[in-house]
Amino acid sequence: MSHKHLETKAIRIAASKSNQREHSAPLYLTSSFTFDSAEEARQMFAEEIEGNIYSRYANPNSSDLIQKVCALEGTEDGIATASGMAAMFGSIASLLSQGDHILAARSLFGSTHQLLTRVFPKWGITSTYGDISDILNWERLIQPNTKMIFIETPSNPGLEIIDLEWIGKFAEAHHLILVVDNCFATPYLQQPAKWGAQVVTHSATKYIDGQGRVLGGLILGQKNLMDEVQFFTRHTGPSISPFNAWILAKSMETLPVRMDRHCESALKIAAYFKDNKDLEAVKYPFLPSHPQYELAKKQMSQGGGIITLNLKGGLSRAQRFIDQLQMISITANLGDSRSIITHPASTTHSKLSEAEREKVGISDGLIRLSVGLEHHEDILTDIERALEQTR
Numbered sequence: 117m118s119h120k121h122l123e124t125k126a127i128r129i130a131a132s133k134s135n136q137r138e139h140s141a142p143l144y145l146t147s148s149f150t151f152d153s154a155e156e157a158r159q160m161f162a163e164e165i166e167g168n169i170y171s172r173y174a175n176p177n178s179s180d181l182i183q184k185v186c187a188l189e190g191t192e193d194g195i196a197t198a199s200g201m202a203a204m205f206g207s208i209a210s211l212l213s214q215g216d217h218i219l220a221a222r223s224l225f226g227s228t229h230q231l232l233t234r235v236f237p238k239w240g241i242t243s244t245y246g247d248i249s250d251i252l253n254w255e256r257l258i259q260p261n262t263k264m265i266f267i268e269t270p271s272n273p274g275l276e277i278i279d280l281e282w283i284g285k286f287a288e289a290h291h292l293i294l295v296v297d298n299c300f301a302t303p304y305l306q307q308p309a310k311w312g313a314q315v316v317t318h319s320a321t322k323y324i325d326g327q328g329r330v331l332g333g334l335i336l337g338q339k340n341l342m343d344e345v346q347f348f349t350r351h352t353g354p355s356i357s358p359f360n361a362w363i364l365a366k367s368m369e370t371l372p373v374r375m376d377r378h379c380e381s382a383l384k385i386a387a388y389f390k391d392n393k394d395l396e397a398v399k400y401p402f403l404p405s406h407p408q409y410e411l412a413k414k415q416m417s418q419g420g421g422i423i424t425l426n427l428k429g430g431l432s433r434a435q436r437f438i439d440q441l442q443m444i445s446i447t448a449n450l451g452d453s454r455s456i457i458t459h460p461a462s463t464t465h466s467k468l469s470e471a472e473r474e475k476v477g478i479s480d481g482l483i484r485l486s487v488g489l490e491h492h493e494d495i496l497t498d499i500e501r502a503l504e505q506t507r
């Protein structure tokens with residue numbers, strides 16, 4: 117079949133079919149599936165034959181979603197979960213045991229940071245943070261019990277880029293499981309498995325849904341590791357609902373065109389504001405002033421839909437600026453068709469101490485802009501007017 121390009125794969129791979137000859141994938145709202153005989157039931161439970169048993173294990177809608185995302189990521193298998201955090205938690209909880217240690221990049225999503233610092237230590241799984249500016253010295257941070265590396269690139273909200281080729285080789289040399297949260301880039305812009313990541317995680321809530329409707333998460337990777345993850349999720353139950361999986365599988369069909377527009381507009385907006393006198397800095401992976409611009413170009417096909425703006429005037433200016441916006445929504449989500457502004461220091465990353473925030477570049481003046489699918493000039497105008505009114 118002619119499924120060569122990511123755009124075609126996202127649409128044509130794995131649309132479940134019932135016997136009604138529907139063109140669009142149907143929704144399988146069923147908790148369980150029937151067997152033709154007692155013997156068939158036995159064989160399925162014994163994994164001698166494949167098939168759907170119970171929607172906590174798998175459902176045609178979640179299988180569709182997994183197959184589509186795997187086709188783009190280049191991963192062998194996976195699990196869809198009820199939220200991104202269920203995926204982050206499940207990837208760690210299923211693959212590590214008491215006494216194991218994680219080496220993590222410091223710049224991580226707020227709740228992932230809470231998992232590593234407050235949840236997993238309760239079960240004897242500890243973590244150390246490494247600074248990515250000092251990545252060549254990460255060797256020093258490896259402990260005898262280190263089993264996993266956990267990173268995000270680009271990171272939320274710092275937009276730090278980690279060299280996937282380097283870290284893939286580093287993980288392999290030290291026999292560590294490399295987990296990459298690929299939420300910001302999406303499988304359309306970057307495929308960490310290509311660089312040696314054994315596990316790729318997603319908050320599908322963001323760009324994969326792309327319209328701010330449902331929660332979902334994904335854990336993808338090598339078959340042998342996914343067997344362990346499947347065992348864990350099957351018996352602990354963080355499964356995605358068939359409805360959310362159906363929404364997300366459908367959304368995958370438009371991911372490439374949406375991402376093209378998000379990226380094109382984000383680059384235009386970042387370039388427009390780069391020398392603005394009200395801003396200390398504008399950060400965007402594909403802006404040549406980004407400290408890791410070359411690296412971003414090497415491992416991402418486009419720069420993504422997130423920009424950070426560092427306002428002069430700290431917290432009070434940042435808050436006044438947000439309040440002056442007329443179109444852009446104030447909400448904690450990202451990757452929506454609507455442009456969204458977030459103040460990480462007082463919301464998504466408020467549970468971090470000021471010192472922790474400082475280390476990952478989340479100053480009080482930092483604004484995260486998720487560039488939506490509106491016309492870029494309307495987004496620009498809203499920002500420009502709000503900046504002028506708070507001068």
Ligand SMILES: *Cc1c(COP(=O)(O)O)cnc(C)c1O
Nearest residue numbers: 199200201225272299319321332
């Ligand atoms: C939002 C987000 C998560 C958590 O996903 P939920 O679907 O909200 O549970 C994890 N990682 C990153 C990078 C995110 O942006």
